[in-house]
Amino acid sequence: MxxxxxxxxxxxxxxxxxxxxxxxxxxxxxxxxxxxxxxxxxxxxxxxxxxxxxxxxxSPEVVIEECIKAVKEPINYRYPPFWGQTKFKQAASEWMNKRFSVNLSPENEILPLSGSKEGITHLAFAIINPGDLTIVPSPYYPVHARGTLLAGGMVHELPLTEKNNFIPDLDSIPQSVLDKAKLFFISYPNNPTGATCDFEFLERVVHLCKKNQILLVSDLAYSELTFDGRIAHSIFEVDGAKDIAIEFHTFSKTYSMAGWRIAFVVGNSKIISAIYEIKTNTDYGVCNIIQSASIKAFSISLxxxxxxxxxxxxxxxxxxxxxxxxxxxxxxxxxxxxxxxxxxxxxxxxxxxxxxxxxxxxxxxxxxxxxxxxxxxxxxxxxxxxxxxxxxxxxxxxxxxxxxxx
Ligand SMILES: Cc1ncc(COP(=O)(O)O)c(C=O)c1O
The missing domain is CATH 3.90.1150.10 (Aspartate Aminotransferase, domain 1)
Incomplete structure (x- = not known):
């Protein structure tokens, strides 16, 4: 060169x-x-x-109090560990187990992020080559499409309409699109429609992605904001989902911590490593003070x-x-x-x-x-x-x- x-x-x-x-x-x-x-x-x-x-x-009082303590610890002024703090990943793993009864290894199946938005963009840079295709239900949270576009890929929009309860019609996706697609986004409870999906839809979409070898991305930003007795599911409650899926979780909505910029991604270890590669080449990881403080949020009762x-x-x-x-x-x-x-x-x-x-x-x-x-x-x-x-x-x-x- x-x-x-x-x-x-x-x-x-x-x-x-x-x-x-x-x-x-x-x-x-x-x-x-x-x-x-x-x-x-x-x-x-x-x-x-x-x-x-x-x-x-x-934001939760326990998190704020821990943040004040963490800001006085000189060890936290250094660069954070590339893979994130071990105690943060352990706490995230325990929370996923408490909330969804799923098992995720803190070692290689969890990565803290400076917000899901950043992670989703990094994911696109890790997976999408120019010309590659991503399937995105539309309307969408913008970065679901824009990450792929920034990486030079293309987006196939699946219409979410009032008629279909803002759930994509999986049977309407042309086989040529499924053959070409590398990523498939889902996000329920949904921004911007407010729609929720049932567990059967998650099973169907996992099956479809497995059959067509597409990486399924579940963005579960609103997992704790469900109404009228509904409960949101993790994609990993579906058997075998870890073979083909990752899932983003954020503190922004559940804990009203949007400005703190903290989230984590879990799931397929090969994909988590790929995001890590992009992240470590562009960033040093989530601020130690924020990671230490955020651990406290996991202890808040459901x-x-x-x-x-x-x-x-x-x-x-x-x-x-x-x-x-x-x-x-x-x-x-x-x-x-x-x-x-x-x-x-x-x-x-x-x-x-x-x-x-x-x-x-x-x-x-x-x-x-x-x-x-x-x-x-x-x-x-x-x-x-x-x-x-x-x-x-x-x-x-x-x-x-x-x-x-x-
Ligand atoms: C579906 C969805 N994912 C992710 C985010 C952003 O999360 P973060 O603040 O962790 O970047 C939002 C914010 O509105 C969202 O609606």
Whole structure:
């Protein structure tokens, strides 16, 4: 390999040309809405911000206390161990066993991450070659598709519609797609639709991926946020799933720790090692202080999670009841922390509707189009404010004449 000498002059054109991959993930339209929101806020407008899925609830006291202790330990100022702290991985393994009755080796089947989002991108760089294909149910959490696009791969979107309860129709996937696909994402409870799936769906998707030799990726970000008595399952509750699957877990939603940037991935050891290879070549691992503090979160009882889920369930109910009064009669989300709201007439796109919500009612939401092709007829409302504020948001919509007239 020849390395160009530093003295060799670079042309101006080469210097300014950014990598092609940046053009595969355009986000400027949505950045525009965000800038408009900030402009309003600067002017002192009380914007009800229901855009990002960033929990407004406090992080657990036990984690905060442990963090204060950990920050005073000089050992934690050094680089963390590449594979993550052993005690973190042991605690993660025990939690997976307590919660889902599954066995995962702390040695090679668990890796701490600086958030699932980072891990999912690293996964794509570890698996996807230019031109490779990933199957992604759509609408999707953006990085499920964008990781593959950044790695130069292609995405096959499987429509999630109200008619199919936002569960993909596995029988509709062409065999040519299954033959080519390297990755298949699933994520239930689902962002942005709020849908949940039953265990039988997990069994079917494991079977399909085994048969077609596709790596199945379960993103279980909302495992503890389920409503009306539902319980989410790990993919590893399905026999033999470890042969072909990995699963992402995050502290962001369960423990309201989105800003702490801590998550972990579990499952097939070969794939965990591949993510590790990318991670260690781009990063030193999760900050020791954060790992030490987060271990405490694993000791929080499962019944505490039910209380958190109840808060979101009540918020959901407040919003759905009030939205119904102004024309929206929509399916009840079984989990996660979102309302997936159809765009009413006369708005031509999810962007137009979001813009109206922002400027006429001072409510910030996310246009469904940013969650993929099959999101375009919706906007996403995140239930990240108190019931009173959510209720006020719907009052503002009504006052601004924003009702469902389709
Ligand atoms: C499905 C899903 N996965 C992952 C994440 C992000 O997780 P983290 O904060 O660990 O990067 C989100 C955030 O909204 C999400 O909705």
């Amino acid at each position: 020849t390395i160009k000498s530093e003295e060799e002059p670079k042309s101006q054109k080469e210097f300014l040309k950014l990598a092609d991959r940046l053009s595969y993930v355009p986000s400027y339209i949505f950045a525009k809405l965000d800038a408009e929101k900030q402009e309003l806020q600067k002017k002192g407008v009380d914007v009800i911000d229901l855009s990002l899925g960033s929990p407004d609830l406090p 019944s505490e999670h039910k209380k958190t889920a109840k808060i979101y369930e009540e918020r959901r109910d407040v919003m759905l009841t009030k939205l119904k009064k102004i024309g929206w009669n929509i399916p009840t989300p079984g989990g996660a922390m979102y309302i997936w709201l159809p765009v009413p007439k006369p708005y031509k796109s999810s962007f137009d509707f979001c813009s109206a919500l922002l400027h006429k009612a001072h409510i910030a939401t996310i246009p469904g189009g940013s969650f993929g092709t099959y999101g375009e007829d919706y906007v996403r409302i995140a239930l990240v404010d108190k019931k009173e504020r959510l209720s006020l948001a719907v009052d503002r919509m009504e006052k601004a004449g924003i009702v469902f007239l389709r």
